[in-house]
Amino acid sequence: MAPYQNDTLPIRVRVQDLLARMTTQEKISQVNQHLYGWQSYTRHGSEFTLTDQFKAHVAWGGGLGALYGLFRADPWSGRTLENGIPAAQSATVSNMVQQYVITHSRLGIPALIVEEAPHGHQALGAVSYPTNLGKSNSFDPALIAQCAQLQAAELAAKGVHLALVSTLDLLKDPRWGRSEETFGESPTLTAAYTQAVIRGFQGDLISDDCFLDHPADANRHIGVVIKHLIGQGDALGGHNAGTVPLGEREVREVYGPLVASIRHAVGVMAAYNDIDGVPCHANRQLLTRWLRTANHFQGLVMADGTALDRLTDLTGSVAAAAQQALTAGVDLSLWDDVYTHIDQALAADPTLMTALDTAVARVLAVKFLLGLFDQPLVSPSEAAKLPKIITASHQANAKLAVESMTLVKNNGVLPLARNQKVAVIGPHTASIYDWLGDYTAPQAPDQFTSLTDAVRPYASQVCTALGSQLRVGVPDQDYRWLDEAEDCASESDAVILTLGGSSARAFDMHFLTNGALAAPQGNTDTGENVDLADLSLSADQLSLLRVIKNTGKPLIVVMVQGRPYDIRPVLAIADAVLLAWYPGQAGPQAVADILFGQTTPTGRLAISYPRSSGQLPVYYYQRHAAKNADYLDESGAPLLPFGAGLDYTTWIVHSLSLTHDLIEQRTAITVTAANTGQYDSSLPLLLFGRFRGTTVLPREKQLLATRRVTIPAGQKQTVTFTVPDTALTYYDAHMRSVLPDQVTFSVGDQTQTIITRYFHVKEN
Amino acid sequence: MAPYQNDTLPIRVRVQDLLARMTTQEKISQVNQHLYGWQSYTRHGSEFTLTDQFKAHVAWGGGLGALYGLFRADPWSGRTLENGIPAAQSATVSNMVQQYVITHSRLGIPALIVEEAPHGHQALGAVSYPTNLGKSNSFDPALIAQCAQLQAAELAAKGVHLALVSTLDLLKDPRWGRSEETFGESPTLTAAYTQAVIRGFQGDLISDDCFLDHPADANRHIGVVIKHLIGQGDALGGHNAGTVPLGEREVREVYGPLVASIRHAVGVMAAYNDIDGVPCHANRQLLTRWLRTANHFQGLVMADGTALDRLTDLTGSVAAAAQQALTAGVDLSLWDDVYTHIDQALAADPTLMTALDTAVARVLAVKFLLGLFDQPLVSPSEAAKLPKIITASHQANAKLAVESMTLVKNNGVLPLARNQKVAVIGPHTASIYDWLGDYTAPQAPDQFTSLTDAVRPYASQVCTALGSQLRVGVPDQDYRWLDEAEDCASESDAVILTLGGSSARAFDMHFLTNGALAAPQGNTDTGENVDLADLSLSADQLSLLRVIKNTGKPLIVVMVQGRPYDIRPVLAIADAVLLAWYPGQAGPQAVADILFGQTTPTGRLAISYPRSSGQLPVYYYQRHAAKNADYLDESGAPLLPFGAGLDYTTWIVHSLSLTHDLIEQRTAITVTAANTGQYDSSLPLLLFGRFRGTTVLPREKQLLATRRVTIPAGQKQTVTFTVPDTALTYYDAHMRSVLPDQVTFSVGDQTQTIITRYFHVKEN
Incomplete structure (x- = not known):
């Protein structure tokens, strides 16, 4: 037996032996x-x-x-x-x-x-x-x-x-x-x-x-x-x-x-x-x-x-x-x-x-x-x-699909009452592929629960309609779809409408040598090599939105999307808006479970949600320049900040306090989260730091840590974040890693500042 | 007399003496x-x-x-x-x-x-x-x-x-x-x-x-x-x-x-x-x-x-x-x-x-x-x-104003025939300030020739109308203006329409401590601290454009602007488009002189003219990445390239040739420009280089030199650019300034490549 074949030897020895041969x-x-x-x-x-x-x-x-x-x-x-x-x-x-x-x-x-x-x-x-x-x-x-x-x-x-x-x-x-x-x-x-x-x-x-x-x-x-x-x-x-x-x-x-x-x-x-x-x-x-x-x-x-x-x-x-x-x-x-x-x-x-x-x-x-x-x-x-692995995976996937969705508007319409007549409308109702994102394999029909099927057990009656294609100018757009969607909505007690985009690839498309799309067609507007100049929803989708709105029925919009589209027209008129992203094959079920209150929405945005292409970029950790923050014709702030998201229960975050350990060189930040509503749920807590007193421009803020806590209705939990001093440094003009003079910690609207010279808390 | 007061001493000595005191x-x-x-x-x-x-x-x-x-x-x-x-x-x-x-x-x-x-x-x-x-x-x-x-x-x-x-x-x-x-x-x-x-x-x-x-x-x-x-x-x-x-x-x-x-x-x-x-x-x-x-x-x-x-x-x-x-x-x-x-x-x-x-x-x-x-x-x-200086300045300014304008469309309508009935319409016809740009002093009324007055000597009859405000939502927009403009256009043989923006500051505006506008109002949409998210022209301006177009009269649009607005709707329907930028007080006269052929348009774009905010940035010297060049919904290329511009005469650039001087370490690029049209005019020649064979990503191209030549109709001129080898370097991965393996020189559509190892011309 050659040394490289000897599994008792260190890998290095086996590699060197083999390489030499x-x-x-x-x-x-x-x-x-x-x-x-x-x-x-x-x-x-x-x-x-x-x-x-x-x-x-x-x-x-x-x-x-x-x-x-x-x-x-x-x-x-x-x-x-x-x-x-x-x-x-x-x-x-x-x-x-x-x-x-x-x-x-x-x-x-x-x-x-x-x-x-x-x-x-x-x-x-x-x-x-x-x-x-x-x-x-x-x-x-x-x-x-x-x-x-x-x-x-x-x-x-x-x-x-x-x-x-x-x-x-x-x-x-x-x-x-x-x-x-x-x-x-x-x-x-x-x-x-x-x-x-x-x-x-x-x-x-x-x-x-x-x-x-x-x-x-x-x-x-x-x-x-x-x-x-x-x-x-x-x-x-x-x-x-x-x-x-x-x-x-x-x-x-x-x-x-x-x-x-x-x-x-x-x-x-x-x-x-x-x-x-x-x-x-x-x-x-x-x-x-x-x-x-x-x-x-x-x-x-x-x-x-x-x-x-x-x-x-x-x-x-x-x-x-x-x-x-x-x-x-x-x-x-x-x-x-x-x-x-x-x-x-x-x-x-x-x-x-x-x-x-x-x-x-x-x-x-x-x-x-x-x-x-x-x-x-x-x-x-x-x-x-x-087979057992796949079964276990489907269970975990179902949970992840629920957690991956963020509710960004709810005027009280959610959770939906059960046993109503519900319309399930939208360009994503037809095909699983519009829910999956890029890098996706063909799905057997039995792998997919459609949104219509997922809603059915919660409703007394379900009608469904496509309503629109996703992109403007799709050749086979058929405006009878709009009429069908309107009829379906009119006959229902509430409407669930999907809008957004698709990364679906079709077998008649052309690809580059690296697998990226060469010439996107039809509804596909996301995924590798499918970049968009304009974040607006297509005119066809906006028409569909208005037509459904005009029926006067409670309107819940589910955004199925691989990038943030401009949802201002949606937020303006829908009663509730759920961002579902591309949620995978468990996505439609997760949407139904959230909308009907089978589970609470617990997702929070991991982006600063932009208003339009014109205001890009809007990420939260840009340097804090004394800039002209707003445009003449547009706010400079994102539509929704990083971390935004609604729940069916209500949360109060309070009692933030800090202590610093000079021996271990770390700060402990303690905060209490209270579930003050009627639903057991989970809350992602986000700890931000703002650095001030620096020799280069500090950033607006930076995320230091996150913690997801699960708390039953009416109960509370105290959480401690531990942040090492090394996480509070920035690169100065000489690319040395140094501490700022001050760090302001915040969770929710709770803030406290420490002076890093002695790590004492600053009195306000 | 102290040394610092002695004007025969070197400045250094005077400074040191004074400083010491x-x-x-x-x-x-x-x-x-x-x-x-x-x-x-x-x-x-x-x-x-x-x-x-x-x-x-x-x-x-x-x-x-x-x-x-x-x-x-x-x-x-x-x-x-x-x-x-x-x-x-x-x-x-x-x-x-x-x-x-x-x-x-x-x-x-x-x-x-x-x-x-x-x-x-x-x-x-x-x-x-x-x-x-x-x-x-x-x-x-x-x-x-x-x-x-x-x-x-x-x-x-x-x-x-x-x-x-x-x-x-x-x-x-x-x-x-x-x-x-x-x-x-x-x-x-x-x-x-x-x-x-x-x-x-x-x-x-x-x-x-x-x-x-x-x-x-x-x-x-x-x-x-x-x-x-x-x-x-x-x-x-x-x-x-x-x-x-x-x-x-x-x-x-x-x-x-x-x-x-x-x-x-x-x-x-x-x-x-x-x-x-x-x-x-x-x-x-x-x-x-x-x-x-x-x-x-x-x-x-x-x-x-x-x-x-x-x-x-x-x-x-x-x-x-x-x-x-x-x-x-x-x-x-x-x-x-x-x-x-x-x-x-x-x-x-x-x-x-x-x-x-x-x-x-x-x-x-x-x-x-x-x-x-x-x-x-x-x-x-x-x-x-x-007074004499001011008089001489006005003469130079008049020449510069003409050269500062670039004609980007002309379907043959220009130069305009004289002694016609001409309509001069647009939001810039009312005030000199909309033509001047930011950092501008109050003007005495007699300093200003309006566009209407500048056109008058060329026309048999002139009517004028404001037509529109510049920005959407100006409170005192008056739609009777649109009717007046339509009437004025309908009665004329040709229409000159100004569109664009304004950097005008008003005495009732508020300013920051550094003089930048605190809260822009009214028509002002350019200048310090007036950033725009969307490059589109306002809906009111686009309405005016369509109303005038519908009169069926020859339509010449003059863009008075401090940034490139989205002129695609203008290019699509106007018969001619002149980019006048903010041309200063001599601007209206320069516009009239160009439009009526008193002089030729000789300006060329010093920007890559964008289509929309969504495709930014588009400058020509971005690195040459194997990127997805186009968006799904928009070309990635600028609407008009750097250097674009039309003339009333026609130009042919030919016979580009290169020689390299190994002793002086420079390349001489010779090219002939021929004025093959009917007008004496001037042509800016732009020499670009493309570097290939580099260890970092080369740029798409870079501008190496420019030369403006003035050539009578029917004549030609041979121009030689001299480019030192030091202008052909880039910074490699170690920030050393080095030569690429190849440089392709181009003027117009003429190109030739040299191999820098021996500086010989590459055979195609």
Whole structure:
């Protein structure tokens, strides 16, 4: 037995032994993830066979580093319920692939099976969770960790090793089509969710201790590749993959908590964008110094899809692009034709072998860590767990869907009385896909409870109508729909109307080589590469809104959306407005449960909700300049502030007090939350800090911590936040991390200020 | 005679001698510019007396450093044609002020008289030039230098020493109310204009040679204080004085040419904004290292109005604000209550005296340089030149007004036939102030030729009508105006319709302590502190446009505007569209002369003209990212590109060729411009470069040089641009200035590429 095959040896030893045995071509193969995984197989009935394309690629490299998207099913891949891999056969197919790779690798090196799982595995029969922009409204990292843990179990039972999960992008400009993939605008909250996702998927697989120094444990593990590093939501104009001209202080203050949050992840994906001109994929300062040296990241850095090809626009040659990316710290490619040609770069500069060895070692280390060498195949017993995992996931998903929705208006109409005649109207009533967001697999009909069906048990009678398409100018808009909707509303006691957008992809659409939409059509107005200049709802939707309003019936609008549209016309005339975002397959049921008071609405906004494109940006942590805050024609303030949201019960937050511990160097902030209403419910408490007395412009405020408390009606709870002094620093003019002279802490409308010189509370 | 009184000694020696004689309070007085100058006097008929407030302030300091706005007349100052200083009495009043200051200063130190002159002296009887955003369309730095020279003569005859002139701000976001004060978006063009302004105002007063080493010459001089340093147009959201989170590479590449352009200015004003958190007024890196050490600037740095007060928001105390600003390199205050309390900062830190001495020395050096000590008063013969100067200025202004306008549509209707019946309609026909822009003094009625009067000589008959107010919701909108306008148009052979905005200030408006509008009212929608979220024209203007269009008469729209409004509805239906910006008092005549073919339109856009707020930003030198260029609902491209503009003649640009001189390290680009039409005219030629083969993302393109050529009909001219290799560099990942591998030069549609390794031309 060679040392690398000895599972009692530290991973570092096994990696070094294996690396020393490899040819250059075998090494190049390990850092490549070139294939579209769904092209690896053909299906005939329930029979699967490997394609020649797949076999040729394995032969090219003498093995296979990683395989992306074996299970991916969606319009881009062309994989459907009919020709894709059913959940129940996933382990069989992944085992077949793995067996082939191992037996066609001279040294028996297995391949990483890599899958998209931004809000559920993008594969047939998988659970579709709310998109991040909805999840973020929960302020419930614990539940998000639980859902991640269930996703990890689901992926493990299928033979997947790495889950690609978006968490790092911030919503700075909602014109961006990928807004739905963000946890909102807050670095603090996003960092908390990112850590929850990593903890959920990986457990304590990687800790501060260096994993290379230990043998792999006996278990198979799932690793998560967090994306994207970094700053993608700051693209100029909200253009997807646009340029990011941010300064170092801004990047370090805003994105520092996010870089820190991925310390224990198995992997991270570099972002398409540049930062102040330097592409992230060629940014050694970012990928090596900040990520590894300063932040002690131990995992691998994956390229984004075809991002290395884009580097050739700069470098003028494939060899130079390979050289730049390898040197910067990109360890594993994605679909590009650059890392497939590392041999050219090596020919030009043989010293590049050191950088290649480093990258290969990181890929191999992850394979050892996740158990690929020691347990390369999914056992039948593990595969058999899948149905139970899916069942448990649906339960967790139902809870998360409820928590992901935020009520922003209620004039008393909610919760709705039961056993009324209810109209369920709107462009989202027809298709599940308009509820799911981007990166979504085809759904079997029985996976979906429509909003109409979800409302039915609560109502004496339900009618339903489409009313409108989502976007103006859709060719098959039919104005008879408006009449049908009006009739339906008129005959009912209350109307539930969905408005918003859709990230649905259709099988007749065209896609770029990285899977982004090339030419969006029909109703699709969100998702990757579908950026919008104007946040207004379409004229057709606004017509529908007015027509329904004119029936005089109580009107509840449910916004199904992947970005904040301009909801001012909706707030002006609806009796209640629920922001449901893209809530996943459990979304319609969650909407019904909230509207009929089966549960309370507990979500809170994770963005500063804008009024219009004209007032962007409005995120809460802009620097506190003595600026002209308002426009002549528009307020400069967001329509709704970060943290806004209504509940059926009433809350009072009181008795905020502070104490500072000079030994432990931290502040304890205590506050009492009282549920003074009639409903048991949960309340996200948000602790903000305002810094004053600084040598650079302080920010308006920053989020320091959040806590979701569940309190029965009529009861109260005292909560203590502990904030280390290190969380109260900013970067001064010399980029030193220093304390401001004053910090004002606030929860709700309660505030208290400390003077940091002696950490005493300031008397007002 | 003390050495400082000896005009044969080098300025440095005189400064040092004088400084050594001064008390601390006298020094503090020299760096203060606290008063609103117009409060220094009262007028009774033609008699002027100094106020007690002025005398008390001189007594406080034992002298006076600088006096801002003695001649300022406008709604903020409350100085009118009746109670302000007539041009003819300016020298008398400034001499009275100066005499008082000198005789109440122990050491006989005169005061700097400082005046606003962004587009003409903001004083009674002064010439009102086009605002910069119009001027920039001329691509004619020589004419701008000539106008500056005339302004300098005008100011000198009045006893002014320092002219405050905006040139450095870039138009990055047209929501900003101060867009009109910019020379557009191009750093290259703006730098050329800035140098023209400095050369025009100052001649060769300051050269690369250190002026301190020489005696002052025998003449009185005008110095120009260029504003603002730096980055103010990059404020987030287009908010006036908003925060600027730009990175170092972006700042150095975009603003580097501008910092370099002010090397020979007598002064520069710091900008309100921060850069990546550091306020410009507390930015030693900017005000001292970049400006002086790297750029060899020799003049003084002035604070912007009350900007030092704003620093106390950060610092928490006046003393700390004074300390930060003095240390950073702010030499002279403006209206703040910070530098008046430098004694508090000195008490806290006596070593600050060194920084104070440095600032005082700079103020004194400028006073010696400009001749204040040796010729403190305006002689009667110099004052008597004013009428001739004004006459010459009006001639230059008329030429500049023509060159400042850009024709963007002409379906053949222009030039208009003469001796027709012409309707002159639009909200700008009533008041000169809507044509002038911000920072404008009251105008005597005889200074103004209205558009109606300017058209009259060209037409057989003219009718005129207001048609509409500028902004929606103006309370006194009167829809009978619309009927009148329709009648007027219907009776005419052609219609000239003005649309756009206004920076007019009214005497019943409220102002902030820095003179910016506190609460804009009525038609005012541009100028300092009047930012707009939506670039659309008001509904009332669009109604007027449609009503006039429906008369079926040939329709020429003249856009009078201080920012680019959304002119898509105008371009769609008008027969011709002329962008006149705010063209100053010669504007209406220039419009008439262009429309009737008395002269050709030769202006070209100095901005990338946007379609809407939703697609911002659109400036041409964004980095070349592989982004999603278009929005789902809107093109990402500007409506009109930088450099666009039509002429009555036709132009062909051909025969571009390159040669590189390896010894002189420069490229000569030769191109031929042919006037193939029927009109003598002028053509601005724009030389762009595209860099490719870089290690950071290159920009889409950059402007390298411009040349305005005047060519008779049927003739041609060959032009050679010389571009030094140093103009072809960018900052790489290590902030080293390096050459790209390739540069593609283009003029018009002519392009050629050089490989920089050997500077050979690339074969296509």
